Amino acid sequence: MLGYDTPEKKARCLSEFIDALRATQHLRWMLWKSSKISTQTVGKDRYGRVLTKLSVDGSDVSERMIGTGLARRYDGGQRQSWCVEGFGGF
Numbered sequence: 001m002l003g004y005d006t007p008e009k010k011a012r013c014l015s016e017f018i019d020a021l022r023a024t025q026h027l028r029w030m031l032w033k034s035s036k037i038s039t040q041t042v043g044k045d046r047y048g049r050v051l052t053k054l055s056v057d058g059s060d061v062s063e064r065m066i067g068t069g070l071a072r073r074y075d076g077g078q079r080q081s082w083c084v085e086g087f088g089g090f
Contacts, residue, residue, distance in 0.1 A: 001054050002042055003062030005074035013083035020082075023070040030056050030064065 009024075011017035031037060034056035042051045054061040065071035072080065 001061065002051050003053070003060070003074065004065050004071040005079055006065065006071045007082040011083075012081070015084040016082040019070065023065065026068060026070050027061070027065065030061065 006023040007016040007020040009017060009020045011020060036057050038055045040053040040055075042053060045051055056064075062071070062073075066073060
């Protein structure tokens with residue numbers, strides 16, 4: 001999905017893993033309770049993955065995820081770390 005980055009479940013630290021679970025659950029909840037889901041295919045990335053904009057009930061999912069603090073704006077390039085210093089690494 002385009003426009004945002006979320007923590008990874010294959011995390012480098014415990015805080016990232018926990019945030020990844022929270023982001024996943026939040027997205028699932030948004031999809032579950034929505035009455036209309038729409039997608040717009042924009043192209044493919046350098047790995048051949050389909051790039052898609054996702055909307056629920058007329059609202060951009062990337063903006064909603066970013067607004068919760070469970071995601072960051074992302075338009076390519078190097079990702080920032082989601083690990084919180086002092087919260088324990090794997």
